[in-house]
Amino acid sequence: MPKGEGPALEPETGMGMLQEGGSDYRTNHSARRDLRKMNSAVTFCALLAFILAILMAYLLVDNFRSQQDMCATGQFLRARESDRLRQRAYIPPRFNTDKPRAHLTAVRQKSMTPMKDSWPALQWEHKLGSAFIKNQMNYTNNFLVIPESGDYFVYSQVTFRGSTPECGKINQKNRSTKPNYVTQIITRVTDRYPEPTQLLTGTKSICEIGSTWFIPIYLGAVFPMQEGDKLMVNVSDISLVDYTKEDKTFFGAFLL
Structure with missing residues (x-):
C-alpha cells in the first residue's frame, strides 16, 4: 500500500453504507410525512369539532328563541282571547x-x-x-x-x-x-x-x-x-x- 493512502473501501461495503443511509432518510421522511398527516387530521378534527360546537350552539339558541317566540305567541293569543271574551261579556250600560x-x-x-x-x-x-x-x-x-x-x-x-x-x-x-x-x-x-x-x-x-x-x-x-x-x-x-x-x-x- 503506498504511503499516505488510506485503506481502500471495498465497493460492496460502500454501497451498503449508502443503502443504509438512504434507508434511514426514507424512514425519517416517511415519519415526518405521517406526522404531518396526523397533524392535519388532528387540525381537521379540531376544526370540525369547533364547527359542530358552533352549529350546536346556534341550534340551541334558535330553539330557545323559538320556544320564547311560541311562548310569547301563546301569551298573545291567550290575551287576545281573553280580551275577546271580555268584550263579548261586556254589555255597555244603558242610559x-x-x-x-x-x-x-x-x-x-x-x-x-x-x-x-x-x-x-x-x-x-x-x-x-x-x-x-x-x-x-x-x-x-x-x-x-x-x-x-x-x-x-x-x-x-x-x-x-x-x-x-x-x-x-x-x-x-x-x-x-x-x-x-x-x-x-x-x-x-x-x-x-x-x-x-x-x-x-x-x-x-x-x-x-x-x-x-x-x-x-x-x-x-x-x-x-x-x-x-x-x-x-x-x-x-x-x-x-x-x-x-x-x-x-x-x-x-x-x-x-
Missing part, C-alpha cells in the same frame, strides 16, 4: 232614557166592578200633563204592563180626603159602620201565579182627625219583574181618593 218607565196621575174615578177577592183598582192618566209611558211600557185596563224583565222600582202615592166627624159612626140608612182606616195596595198580576200578589200595602187611621181630613200614603220599593207582569193600585174606598191635583195621587215604575 236612563232608553229604559222602560212610566208615571201615571189620578183621574176622576168611574164606577167599575173590582176583580175577584180584591178592592177596586184606580184608573190613571198616562198621556196628559206630567203623565207619560216610554220605551215599550204600556198602560191598559188600569194595569201598568212590564215590557222587559229586570229589577224595577215601583211606587205609588194615594191621597185620601173626607169628612168624618166621628169614627165608627153607624150609618142610619143601611146600619153599616164607617171604616176608621184607609188602605192602598200595589198589586202584581202574573201568569206565573193564579192569584194577584200584594207587593206593597199602606194603611192609616182616620180616627180623631177632625171633620175634614187629608191622608197621603206613599209606597215604593224594588222588585224583580218579568216581561208581561201587570201592576195596579187598589184602595179600600175609591170614593175617598183625591184626584184634584197631579202631585197628590200618582203611580209609576221604571227599570233600574
Whole structure:
C-alpha cells in the first residue's frame, strides 16, 4: 500500500453504507410525512369539532328563541282571547232614557166592578200633563204592563180626603159602620201565579182627625219583574181618593 493512502473501501461495503443511509432518510421522511398527516387530521378534527360546537350552539339558541317566540305567541293569543271574551261579556250600560218607565196621575174615578177577592183598582192618566209611558211600557185596563224583565222600582202615592166627624159612626140608612182606616195596595198580576200578589200595602187611621181630613200614603220599593207582569193600585174606598191635583195621587215604575 503506498504511503499516505488510506485503506481502500471495498465497493460492496460502500454501497451498503449508502443503502443504509438512504434507508434511514426514507424512514425519517416517511415519519415526518405521517406526522404531518396526523397533524392535519388532528387540525381537521379540531376544526370540525369547533364547527359542530358552533352549529350546536346556534341550534340551541334558535330553539330557545323559538320556544320564547311560541311562548310569547301563546301569551298573545291567550290575551287576545281573553280580551275577546271580555268584550263579548261586556254589555255597555244603558242610559236612563232608553229604559222602560212610566208615571201615571189620578183621574176622576168611574164606577167599575173590582176583580175577584180584591178592592177596586184606580184608573190613571198616562198621556196628559206630567203623565207619560216610554220605551215599550204600556198602560191598559188600569194595569201598568212590564215590557222587559229586570229589577224595577215601583211606587205609588194615594191621597185620601173626607169628612168624618166621628169614627165608627153607624150609618142610619143601611146600619153599616164607617171604616176608621184607609188602605192602598200595589198589586202584581202574573201568569206565573193564579192569584194577584200584594207587593206593597199602606194603611192609616182616620180616627180623631177632625171633620175634614187629608191622608197621603206613599209606597215604593224594588222588585224583580218579568216581561208581561201587570201592576195596579187598589184602595179600600175609591170614593175617598183625591184626584184634584197631579202631585197628590200618582203611580209609576221604571227599570233600574
